[in-house]
Amino acid sequence: MCGDCSSEHVLHKLNRDHKLFPVDQLGSDEYVTELRARQSVPCDHNSKDHVEIFCPVCKKCICATCSFLEHKDHDCLRIKTAADKRKEKLELLVRPIEKKSLVYDKFKTAAEHQKRLVEEGRKKAKSQVNNHLELLIKMASQRAEDLLEEIDAKSNAKLEVLNVLIATATAEQNQLDDVVEFLRKLINHGNDMDVLQMASACEQNTESIHALKIPTLPAAMTQLQLITNDMEECVTNINRCLGDVVPAVSGRLLTSFKVDLEKSHKEFISDVTTDTNGDILIGIWCNEAFSRNRIHIYDTTFVLQGSIPNPRAAEKGAFGGIAIDDNGNTVTRCQASNEIIVYTKTGDQVRTFHSELPHAVAVNSKGHYVVAGRDTLTVHHKDGKVLQTTPDPEGKYSKCIHCNVNDDIIVTGDDHIRVYDSTLQLKYRYGSQGDGDGQVNIPRGTCCLDNGDIILTDFNNHCLHLVSPDGKFKYFLLGEDNGLRYPTDVTIKHVGKLVVGESGGNIKFFEL
CATH class of the missing domain: 2.120.10.30 (TolB, C-terminal domain)
Incomplete structure (x- = not known):
């Protein structure tokens, strides 16, 4: 409501206990606290009394009267106390997921680094081919074209594998982040009833998240180099002179x-x-x-x-x-x-x-x-x-x-x-x-x-x-x-x- 309406609103007798909040404060701790304080849900078995107790055995909220009757041996807790305990458990679930997400970050960084090495190796190998091509001219042109195609094929094959791995890692990390974001919202802003109703489902969901296996980069050297023999042999063996494309370790x-x-x-x-x-x-x-x-x-x-x-x-x-x-x-x-x-x-x-x-x-x-x-x-x-x-x-x-x-x-x-x-x-x-x-x-x-x-x-x-x-x-x-x-x-x-x-x-x- 606007400022005039809000001033008029509190003048009415029935509205005097209402507490108004600016729109930009709807997510504030004060608003959440006030909202929770005004929530009241009647007990299923005793509609006259509101729920204020949580039964961990039956997994439901009850009134104080019911806690002394059919739930008397169920180690019942105040709703806020029970919710706080479940929040602590959810927090323990969130932390390893957040840590695992960081491992995905490291994996993607390493994969991107390998992509750069592949491109550097592509450039280096092509340069070597072109340098030899200048010496052999027409005699080596066909072999040089074959080598260029081989370099592209091998580089693209590796890049394709790395791109798929990065895409998989990104998708799985997004899944982790979605779970973390939801759990964080539930922990920080969910009301006690929401926490208690959704905690079990969240715990089951995190089991599938923990089952995700971080991809493994191919155990293969990423750079390419050209292995050549003495140029004096080019007259009798052009293919041997130009050499073959093979993996090379940087040794760094x-x-x-x-x-x-x-x-x-x-x-x-x-x-x-x-x-x-x-x-x-x-x-x-x-x-x-x-x-x-x-x-x-x-x-x-x-x-x-x-x-x-x-x-x-x-x-x-x-x-x-x-x-x-x-x-x-x-x-x-x-x-x-x-x-x-x-x-x-x-x-x-x-x-x-x-x-x-x-x-x-x-x-x-x-x-x-x-x-x-x-x-x-x-x-x-x-x-x-x-x-x-x-x-x-x-x-x-x-x-x-x-x-x-x-x-x-x-x-x-x-x-x-x-x-x-x-x-x-x-x-x-x-x-x-x-x-x-x-x-x-x-x-x-x-x-x-x-x-x-x-x-x-x-x-x-x-x-x-x-x-x-x-x-x-x-x-x-x-x-x-x-x-x-x-x-x-x-x-x-x-x-x-x-x-x-x-x-x-x-x-x-x-x-x-």
Whole structure:
């Protein structure tokens, strides 16, 4: 109403207890408080009295009289008290959703960064092609056109995947934000009745929100480069001179952090992996005292969130190895007690089962646990049932294991790696003792790109090998020139960073 009408309104006898608010104050705390104070709802069983009590058993609002009759043993509360308690519970639901939304922001930022790298790689690769084209002129023109098309095809294919992932992440984040916005409005502005009536539905809705899985960026190098041979060969082999378009790693160190190790006990980093939220799990090993073996869990800002101690410390069992299963649980092993042990992310033990003398464990695409034993390779169901097993050579050092997207199984030996297919048939071996191309000096952890290429840590040669899916040496991905010293394990974060753990405690992040 206008100013004149509002002045006239309060002069009437029936309106003298009315409280008027300017339109721009309808969302104010004072307005909400006044509105709630004037709300009154009659009780279903006693229409003479207004509701002022909430029964948590029957989940309904009642009057004071009913609370002493049929609801007397139901631990009833004042409506405001009950609503405040439900608000506290809703607040606990909102916080992890808000945190998850921030992870989506980080994912999208990383995806946009990869898009920029793809475009930079496109520009660089095309420039290389054009420079060679000037030298070869007509002889190389057809090959150059083919290469340009290949570059566009590969770049566009990667960009298409990234765009779909970004669109998916945006849609799911919008879903999160809608839920957060609704819950915030309900918490901050909903009346007590609304809160109590809608709280259960909101709690059920948040379960589906928590079930959303943050997308994972492709484990593939984003830039392209042109691999060429000597130009003198162009007369006999133009295609070879112009070369092929292949992925290339930038080798740029993005960041790093240091894990505190006990020098007096000669502790070292044995395992590194990441989960879908980007948290980093670090295995710490101590040959002098197995009881000190443990797993540290760091968040995306490298803050230590917790540790999983050796559950067999009293028996001095060798505890180690890290894998993440499809439920987000941490899977590890204890060799002395012949156990595979499964933990929640918070360190609570979920289950254990028997596996003979386990060295390392991985999880395949079916969610099965693949265990490298001292002299066997075994596939277990989650409940521990043995699905497949085959002999695998015993070695001097503890084994490492990894499963790629095709469920090929990569097991490290003393001076080579063995690659098995999903039926546990040996496909090939890679490596021999030495420091040259295709040679290793104590191979350790591995991971794989989406195209099947294997990244292998070479401990004493201070480098990473890039190995083709059929077991051929491609080139050294990173080495001492990139600052590597005694690498023990490698993994790829869901935002496309290469993570390398070094024996001395350094965890380094490189740009792919």
